[in-house]
Amino acid sequence: MGNIQTQSSAPDVRWQGFHHTALVTPDLDATIAFYVHTLGMEAGPVFSAAGKRGRHCFIKPGDTRSWGIHFFEYEEAVISQSSEEIKQLAADRNSSSLNRFLPGALQHVAFSLHSETDGMKLRKRLQELEVVMTDIYDQGLIRNFIFLDNNGIQLEAAWPKEEA
Structure with a gap:
């Protein structure tokens, strides 16, 4: 690997974390139901489609400054599925199934x-x-598990490891 510069030449900007992450769903109503009724998150108002954008809604994961996930409804959305990989990993925690990346970003x-x-x-609940x-x-300082939402998107729940 080449040398990676660790000193930034960028301006001194004070970041505050992520504002939101935007994802697509083929069914906004089912996605809102999963995040609200299954995960207990808070859904904001559903905005009408404007231009080529579908209906959309922010789903906020608790008491955070982040706006959470901004779901856009797009009926033709293609979301790579990993339910079989998750099942293999649940059966054999040493499985390399989850270490492979899904198509897409x-x-x-x-x-x-x-x-x-x-x-x-x-x-x-899950x-x-x-x-x-x-x-x-x-995972050292945290404990976690991975699960799938109603669209097949991999989600992770992570929390600080309690000291013995």
Whole structure:
């Protein structure tokens, strides 16, 4: 690999994290239902289609300055599916299935939870609804698992590891 410059020559700009991530869905109503009723997130108003843009809505993941995920409805949206890979990983945590990238630019969206308790509550809810998910992973300072939304988009729930 070549030398990577670690000192920036960019202006001193104070970033505050992500404002939002924009994704497409073939069915905005089903997506809102999944994020609100399954995950307990907050949906903003649904905006009408304007120009070539479909209906759209922001879904906010809790008490954050971020606007969350901005879903645009596009009936012809093609979203790469990974449910079989998630099932293989759930059956064999050493499976390399999830390490392969899906076609397209998005691999997954990770959401932060406050605690292990929140992670277990979410996991129980997803299990009740038979949502495909991995085991819980210990990643050093965090614990996490990956699951699929109603569109097949990989989502991650991550929380700080509790000290023993």
